[in-house]
Amino acid sequence: MNRRDFTRAFAGLASFTAFAGTAAAEDPRNLRSDAPVGKAKPAAAAVDHSAHQGHAAEASAPAGRYAALATVYADCAARATECITHCQSVLATGDKSLGDCLKTALACQTTCTAVAQLARLNSDFAPALARDTVPVMQACLDTCRPHIEHHAICKACFDACESAIKAAQSI
Structure with a gap:
């Protein structure tokens, strides 16, 4: 150890x-x-949640000024996470061809997660951070490009990065 x-x-x-x-x-x-084991706890006092009705639906789809940005960046983060897992699996076999791809996918996943979270919060910082992440996603695109013909996961990550770049540039 x-x-x-x-x-x-x-x-x-x-x-x-x-x-x-x-x-x-x-x-x-x-x-x-001497306390009995398994005795149920008293029920919590009833709380009126009627003012919160419908929030469960809002949690599944982002709302607000940056909803589209949140969706695109969350998708990019998810595809990068899949790419990370794939790269790690390939690297574990001794094939080092996806080493650089792993590094850029990790950076991409981290930055996309941050932008998606800020966008969900309707933060005024979301557009600026989105624009600042374009070089990270461009690096991910450049590293994925040689693998997109051979690995569907790399192609999905590539496409998600392209979409996120377009979203960042249009905001």
């Missing part, structure tokens, strides 16, 4: 311990040894 693996394992254990400790502290039954 190297230092990085140890650090990850320790961080995971610390997170689990913190979560388990919080859950135990929130349950007053854990403070008494």
